[in-house]
Amino acid sequence: MKFNGIVFKLGMLIMILFLSILLPFAFFIDRIFLNVYTLHINEGVSELAEELATSLSSSMNDGAQFYDYLSSITNKEIIIFDRNGIIVSDSVLEFKTGMSIPNEWLSSLKTGEEFNKERFDPNTYEKFFFSGQPIVENNEFNGGVIVFSSIDKLHESMHDVRDWIFGSIAGAILLALAYSFFLATRISRPLLKIEQATREISKGNLKTRVQIKSKDEIGSLAEAINDLSIELNNYRVNRSELLANISHELRTPISYLKGYSQIINSGQYRNEEELKTYSEIIEKESTRLAKLIQELFELSKMEEGKINLYIQSVDLEDVIESAIQKVTLKAKEKDIDLLFEIEETLPSIISDGLRIEQILLNLLENAINYTEHGSILVKVNKEKEFILISVEDTGIGIPEEEIRFIFDRFHRVEKSRARQMGGTGLGLAIVHELIKHLQGEIKVESKFGKGSRFIVKLPYELKTLG
Template identity: 55%
Template structure:
């Protein structure tokens, strides 16, 4: 396994944190045990030496025998010395024997009536003792002393055992923690490794890749985001392919017409002037259609890249509506359609891009006229709270309900042959939708096949203000 992998990094981090907590804890436990044992021994020996020094008045034979007996049952060496430092009583646990004189420094400490404690190691047995010395005073006069030797080897052995058990516990806990840490780190890093493999597969073009992580935490949210990204990229690739196919098809038709009729003119394959004018008219119409397609593609591209500039100013919406209706009126009269509009009350000036609003209205009105064979086209506008509503209705062929969710997609046509006959590029409603979004507005369509279509536009009075919700 790679030492730089997240499993090892995460595992090492957890282990370091574990040891940072466990080692001081073990040291603290050992220190507590050691302190408790040492304190207890010091206390017992000091109390014993103090009591003996108080009960001793003058060393005599009875006291000597009593101390020797007391030493044997307490497993401590109680050394009784006279005023000259001579040993009178001992249990032979220490180096001092009866009749010998204790070292001068000990004698002087007792002579000075000072209590002392010190460690002592037997030179032969290497046994370690705690030595406590106290003077025997009679009427504040030095009358000898008591030395209590308490072996603390047992305590040391107990502390060593405690220390060994603590070390064994730490080592065992470390191995258990290591196994647990590797398990947890693998468990935590496994989803990340899966997501890393999935993203690499996606980057290589396998856009059907999915990450199967069911957790509802941040990792699950990241997995869902990767799956959403895969879906979006897949949709983008499919849309791009469809877009390129549609572009190729849309460009092929007018260019074929242009090339074909241009060849007829070049070879003078026409019978009379009327036929010549007819061919020229077709070439002009197809050239206009090609130019419009290119212009629509250019505008849509700028919108999607966020490069379309809006020229925001206070505009008169009534005037824009009148201009849009006038541009379509001639075509409506040619088809004997009744084109009318009604503006309820007086609309206020709105801060928006007037040219783009006129482009939207013209596109929708032209579509309504193109797809209405008889009846009427009607536009109404009114003010509702801080939005202006514009409704465009027709009595045309309508749109099937299953097609409604897709009409704002590029190149989507309900009836492709008829749409091409009308001269549409399939981009008009896509451009309308993008412009409405840029103006912070919304658009809704309602239609049924053979029952007409209505578009409801909602524009804010100020297009620079973000709206979280647009009521329709």
């Protein structure tokens, strides 16, 4: 067992807590026993002295044998003295017949006050509790009685009680020690499992899982670590795929740029028309490369939460008309009709108009890229709490098994025609991230070979966080 380990620390903590309760409890039990027993003896002696004083008020001259008899039946030492403080009965103590009691006691009793005191007998080394009571006859002080009771038996009894208490404490401590370390081991075992799992995860073993099924906070922590392991594994896979995709996407335009620029520099072209063709390819690939880099940069900022939103009142009709106008020329080149339907009395919303336009542009460009003929319809409807914007095309559609991947970076439905269609594979990923930042939702309905519909749900008012 490690002395700086959690089992030892937790066990000692439980043990200290147990002792902090047990020891004061044992002390108070000892005090209670002592006080109760002492009070019982004191009251008994005081009551006996009072009864004797009452009964002796008319029997002061009955003789020493009577007093000895009283002492024997009460099992107490009794001293009886007259009004002058002269002792008229013998005692095994140092007080003998004919001796005087201390003036202090006599003075106290003459005033009618009783007293209770303790005394140590130097001859027998015994401790006594004694009570003095005045004998009053016809309202006059006529002597008194003092009853002595040994408290050594009390101490012996208390020693026995304490021995039992200390024995019980020792047994309880041993039981508590065993239970504390059993409990500490049981509590710390899942924590040690979690520690081992996190060390494995830190080494890169991201398939490690914590096998803890409890429903408490430790079980919740284990689930959180398992979720973290899954997320890290997904992140590593996605990062690898992203790097591979970026490498692939960059390699092609860079190869074009390098190849055609070398042809131009070396003068390996036959005429000005061929030179113009090569220059257009370089320009096109440069534009594509710049767009790819810009979209990667923007997507990275969005995923890190570093996107800036300019929240204001937005007229959706103006935003949609602006987006459609920007893609009209591209749609005409493919002979695609652009249509839009907007409900009357459409209210303004509180959001970021530029980001909404960016979402529409990406959806429209995606629809144009994957539609060979037909039309694209943009519809806006209002619901109780949301505005619905849909972009529907008559394009190639999306296979059902690929719908859940379309918002992934660099995912293309028709990979063989991806370059021909001109997309970077990042447009829908950017749309997905933007809609999350605008506190909205997006879903897809599609039939392969017949077309797709993207439905964007946006709140009437963007809630500011923080």
